[in-house]
Amino acid sequence: MIAIAAPSLASDVALVATVTDLVNEVYAVAEEGLWAGPTDRTDGTEIAKIIAAGELVVAREGGQIIGVARVCRLPADESVGEAGMLVADPKRRGAGIGRDLLAYAEGWAVDLGLKSMQVELLVPREWTHPVKQFLREWYTRAGYRVVRVTDLAEDYPALAPHLACPCDFLIFNKPL
Template structure:
């Protein structure tokens, strides 16, 4: 995110509604394509230099499956219900929730909607009985990645702490060969009060 965006107020959470879309949305090609585009654009910036050129963070089949499985919360503009962001939310063990694939259209960043998406994910997992929230951050070790540093500082401001350094290749064996260089796979957790 550029400093000029930081000066802009961004979109206020009051203008946005966040929910798990009805499973029928998985068959709405325009809705799915809009979300794929938001994630691709956000991650091409957020993971620049980490993966080999051409790497795609997601695709329409994955987004449709996540919607069908009730694992993708979507932020829509209340006016017109246009999708502008999303967050993947999963239960990974009886007491642990997890979020990932957090992305917001750049035109709507900086106003607190990203934080609302994280709070929504936490609330959803808390409602399902989770006591801990878990997230992963893939960080290159051979150069300073501004976007990852900013994300880590932001997660820590929201109460997340590093609990483990894991092997990215163990969790994602198919993706490991697509890494452009050495990385550290940081696992963060936060108690859900």
């Protein structure tokens, strides 16, 4: 079952901790080598805010969280939705959880009358990261196209100094 977490669940300490741990576990592997030193992708405060805003999509199986994604409208262009922080339980890789979460996010955007969906991907410039290469190909197969390649510092200036290597920040878009 996939659904947006009720905003009232932002105060559910166990839910916030479970989501935070899952996101950080997946990103630790997905972004290994990109950051100087250990870096968590998120924290409980950010996850609680995402839940409170009605932006957290949760995939469950047998009552357990098996994947999550964040959905929102882009502040700069409210006709565009964004899916981010999309993760699936590593023990269930290949089961279609990511595909189902992305399809849900796209359906959410269509229901709101949005024209397109955006995803972002940080990739090393001088070497091939296997997870990033997989994700780039996966987004492309899902119909997303790179519409902008930029420096992370342009969109996230506070994060750029923490990179361990030069990276490109890819913006993908898919018309809905």
